[in-house]
Amino acid sequence: MEVVGNKWRGLVGQYGFFFYTAGLLSLPFIAYPIRTHWRYLYRIISLPPLVYIFLLVPLVVESPRWLLVRGRNKEALEVLRKLARWNRKKLPDNIELIIPSQATTTT
Structure with a gap:
């Protein structure tokens, strides 16, 4: 989803x-x-x-988040590119993939 x-x-x-x-x-x-x-x-x-x-x-396609959590960053980026192509969007050239468990949150 x-x-x-x-x-x-x-x-x-x-x-x-x-x-x-x-x-x-x-x-x-x-x-x-x-x-x-x-x-x-x-x-x-x-x-x-x-x-x-x-x-x-x-x-x-695999979930980009799932791929990131498993350390498969290149595959996650490829999935994001494929999804962007399907939606006729362009990914930013300087996109950084952050592993969800390492993301910092502020409260």
Whole structure:
């Protein structure tokens, strides 16, 4: 969720719940016509996850914060550049990556 801006974070977070609920509600309509052939039902309900794996998973990137915490600074910078490109933004040339656990806060 960190790669989603504040404006869209709530909506994007709800997508998973929406599609999970839609899948559960559609299952009786899929299962009833083929109720005597459980193997067909199994094959049909296995298709959406397969589509998800092959189409959407390659677009998912690691969280830049997670990469920084693990000490993978170069990879975190590459992810930030990729996200900036997707959003048609330009990263500052003098960007510094601060490890979140070492960041100082003032109270």
